[in-house]
Amino acid sequence: MLIIDKEKCIGCGVCEDNCAFGAIEVVDGCAVVNDNCTLCGACVENCEPQALRIDGGEKKQTTNLEDWSGIWIFAEFRHDKVVPVAFELLGVGRKLADERGPSLTAVLFGAGLDEGAAELIAYGADAVLVVDDERLRDYREDVYAGALEELIKSNQPEVVLAGATAIGRSFIPMVANALGAGLTADCTQLSVRAEDGMLLQTRPAFGGNIMATIECPHARPQMATVRPRVMAPLAPDRSRSGEVRRVVIPDDVLDSKIEVLESVSCEQDNVHIQEAEILVAGGRGLEDEKGFALIRKLADELGGAVAASRAAVDAGWISYPHQVGQTGKTVAPRLYIACGISGAVQHAVGMQSAETIVAINRDEKAPIFDLATYCVVGDLFEIVPLLTSKIKEVRGT
Amino acid sequence: MNILVCIKQVPDTKDVRLDPRTNTMAREGVESIMNPFDRHALEEAVRIREEYGGSVTALSMGPPQAESVLREAISCGADDGVLVSDRAFAGADTWATSYTLARAIETVGEFDLILCGKQAVDGDTAQVGPGLACRLARPFVTCVQKIRLLDNDSLVVERMMDDGYDVVRLPIPALLTVVKDINEPRVPSLKGKMKAKKAEIKVLGAADIGADKQCIGLAGSPTQVVNVFTPEPRGDRTKLEGTPQEQVAQLVKALSAYL
Numbered sequence: 259m260l261i262i263d264k265e266k267c268i269g270c271g272v273c274e275d276n277c278a279f280g281a282i283e284v285v286d287g288c289a290v291v292n293d294n295c296t297l298c299g300a301c302v303e304n305c306e307p308q309a310l311r312i313d314g315g316e317k318k319q320t321t322n323l324e325d326w327s328g329i330w331i332f333a334e335f336r337h338d339k340v341v342p343v344a345f346e347l348l349g350v351g352r353k354l355a356d357e358r359g360p361s362l363t364a365v366l367f368g369a370g371l372d373e374g375a376a377e378l379i380a381y382g383a384d385a386v387l388v389v390d391d392e393r394l395r396d397y398r399e400d401v402y403a404g405a406l407e408e409l410i411k412s413n414q415p416e417v418v419l420a421g422a423t424a425i426g427r428s429f430i431p432m433v434a435n436a437l438g439a440g441l442t443a444d445c446t447q448l449s450v451r452a453e454d455g456m457l458l459q460t461r462p463a464f465g466g467n468i469m470a471t472i473e474c475p476h477a478r479p480q481m482a483t484v485r486p487r488v489m490a491p492l493a494p495d496r497s498r499s500g501e502v503r504r505v506v507i508p509d510d511v512l513d514s515k516i517e518v519l520e521s522v523s524c525e526q527d528n529v530h531i532q533e534a535e536i537l538v539a540g541g542r543g544l545e546d547e548k549g550f551a552l553i554r555k556l557a558d559e560l561g562g563a564v565a566a567s568r569a570a571v572d573a574g575w576i577s578y579p580h581q582v583g584q585t586g587k588t589v590a591p592r593l594y595i596a597c598g599i600s601g602a603v604q605h606a607v608g609m610q611s612a613e614t615i616v617a618i619n620r621d622e623k624a625p626i627f628d629l630a631t632y633c634v635v636g637d638l639f640e641i642v643p644l645l646t647s648k649i650k651e652v653r654g655t
Numbered sequence: 656m657n658i659l660v661c662i663k664q665v666p667d668t669k670d671v672r673l674d675p676r677t678n679t680m681a682r683e684g685v686e687s688i689m690n691p692f693d694r695h696a697l698e699e700a701v702r703i704r705e706e707y708g709g710s711v712t713a714l715s716m717g718p719p720q721a722e723s724v725l726r727e728a729i730s731c732g733a734d735d736g737v738l739v740s741d742r743a744f745a746g747a748d749t750w751a752t753s754y755t756l757a758r759a760i761e762t763v764g765e766f767d768l769i770l771c772g773k774q775a776v777d778g779d780t781a782q783v784g785p786g787l788a789c790r791l792a793r794p795f796v797t798c799v800q801k802i803r804l805l806d807n808d809s810l811v812v813e814r815m816m817d818d819g820y821d822v823v824r825l826p827i828p829a830l831l832t833v834v835k836d837i838n839e840p841r842v843p844s845l846k847g848k849m850k851a852k853k854a855e856i857k858v859l860g861a862a863d864i865g866a867d868k869q870c871i872g873l874a875g876s877p878t879q880v881v882n883v884f885t886p887e888p889r890g891d892r893t894k895l896e897g898t899p900q901e902q903v904a905q906l907v908k909a910l911s912a913y914l
């Protein structure tokens with residue numbers, strides 16, 4: 259329930275402006291809440307006189323928190339390779355384990371996993387739990403969920419992290435539901451609160467317009483999926499040692515109702531903008547496909563790839579695999595050149611961790627300039643060709 | 656084929672923004688809409704019914720105003736709508752939402768297929784579909800981009816993956832979450848709109864679905880929001896000055912490490 263302290267309320271209306279649901283209104287100088295309230299807390303956060311408070315009622319304590327310890331990461335393995343997000347998870351997991359202890363364990367499912375397990379140790383795992391079984395070669399929601407649930411129940415880790423990939427986002431929620439554990443989706447920041455060791459999970463909400471920090475005070479394990487390309491992996495150290503533990507999962511858990519008939523990789527038309535060190539990105543300002551031809555020249559000159567905003571993809575000037583942002587890909591290149599992109603938050607969340615950002619835009623008030631390292635205010639149809647030829651000149655090509 | 660579609664009403668996120676100076680949410684012009692992914696789930700359900708017969712029920716959990724997305728669903732082809740609404744549900748995270756939706760669906764009836772959107776654009780979690788499947792103990796596949804085959808006891812679907820897609824067979828009853836590529840939703844017909852206007856939307860509260868108080872709303876949510884804030888802007892910007900030629904020259908110099 260949202261509790262309103264009538265004595266403290268000054269009727270300023272800040273809460274009314276804050277509510278995305280139209281659930282609070284100032285009537286006769288005092289805030290009044292209606293049935294649309296979702297208890298999101300935005301009003302409480304911004305109430306200067308502190309007249310608002312959320313009363314959550316009795317929280318149920320489902321488990322003895324002391325019984326759970328250790329940091330786990332789920333290492334995704336697909337088409338015979340450990341997926342890179344696993345190394346990123348080990349990077350952040352290592353930090354958490356060093357602070358919170360006692361150890362960092364990677365869980366690896368699939369078939370033919372020896373090399374993968376060794377790699378995970380090189381990237382920071384203290385131990386790897388390996389379930390090497392033909393029945394886990396293909397990704398199937400029910401067996402992956404069942405197997406991980408089984409392992410968590412018998413080992414009781416305090417924290418379980420997985421990549422916010424198609425696979426992680428699909429079966430991890432099932433595990434969390436089965437365990438009665440809280441799960442935070444698509445985190446971009448993780449830390450341990452010093453006082454009580456609670457995992458603080460920060461993620462974008464409302465399409466990146468707002469960041470929210472979430473905790474799971476009463477249930478264990480604390481579970482989160484983590485957005486790929488946001489956390490940094492450690493440099494691999496092949497001399498690290500760690501324990502590889504092979505685990506057998508009961509047959510009935512590995513019996514699937516789902517059958518994978520075919521697994522198709524679309525490498526050829528799947529543009530690897532996530533791997534590129536340099537990206538030249540175009541938006542609505544490019545006006546048409548020809549605009550993309552222009553930035554493609556610049557990208558070729560730089561040895562980079564071409565990316566796009568959603569507006570450009572929606573207009574049909576370039577295909578969806580090039581899209582950067584909340585509903586596209588998250589990229590973290592060394593250099594990102596944004597041409598004719600306004601820099602809406604939904605775009606920004608996908609590219610703001612680039613090392614250097616150049617923005618070319620004729621509107622000096624465009625939000626992209628808040629992110630940019632170098633701001634060029636001007637007409638891209640003038641700037642981009644100049645830039646391409648200047649680079650050509652400097653490089654002597 | 657009896658199909659249930661889960662539909663969420665969401666604020667139109669592109670309008671939601673915290674004012675960086677006052678840290679207040681600018682509400683101006685923020686409309687409530689049907690979650691875009693759910694529109695595709697609904698369309699798919701209606702297409703299946705058109706081909707195989709049966710019924711399409713739209714179900715939403717939310718405040719009373721969420722009734723409007725159910726009417727909209729009826730105008731787009733759903734047969735009926737059920738609103739799961741109670742103040743006790745407020746503050747539910749995905750765990751409590753999955754629980755509540757599962758109880759509600761069990762109360763409403765038996766369904767061969769349950770369709771959800773891949774994710775709701777307010778929270779972008781994509782957790783409720785799989786959570787619901789877990790609660791209802793039925794097989795599920797997420798991110799379906801195409802239903803290839805459907806018969807009485809199984810279906811073959813394409814599941815979108817990060818690096819391509821998988822072709823997957825699963826038995827019915829099942830639950831699917833769908834992505835936008837699956838279809839192009841229709842606009843409501845005039846007849847549909849008339850039907851929607853007259854339709855009676857059934858409302859179920861916590862008691863009607865036999866919900867355990869400990870599992871719903873804020874109290875039933877294992878996750879808790881402790882802080883909300885605006886993302887910080889990056890601080891290190893340089894504005895280039897001069898003619899376009901001069902700006903480009905400065906820029907190329909600044910970027911020398913990348914050339």
Ligand SMILES: Cc1cc2nc3c(=O)[nH]c(=O)nc-3n(C[C@H](O)[C@H](O)[C@H](O)COP(=O)(O)OP(=O)(O)OC[C@H]3O[C@@H](n4cnc5c(N)ncnc54)[C@H](O)[C@@H]3O)c2cc1C
Nearest residue numbers: 541542543567568569583584585586598599600605620638
């Ligand atoms: C739920 C949701 C998810 C979304 N997900 C994404 C996402 O993943 N990725 C994404 O990119 N967007 C996403 N969006 C859309 C996002 O809100 C913006 O609408 C979009 O990013 C705008 O693209 P744009 O910058 O190309 O176009 P605009 O906002 O129209 O900006 C065009 C810019 O080009 C400049 N310009 C025009 N002509 C010239 C010229 N000749 N020279 C120089 N500059 C010029 C203009 O000044 C303007 O700033 C999402 C929106 C929603 C609601």
Ligand SMILES: Nc1ncnc2c1ncn2[C@@H]1O[C@H](COP(=O)(O)O)[C@@H](O)[C@H]1O
Nearest residue numbers: 661662716771772774775780781782783
């Ligand atoms: N309150 C709700 N009422 C009905 N369906 C919902 C609700 N919340 C989530 N869903 C369904 O679950 C999907 C995923 O939502 P989410 O996990 O919130 O991203 C949505 O696309 C809907 O189909």
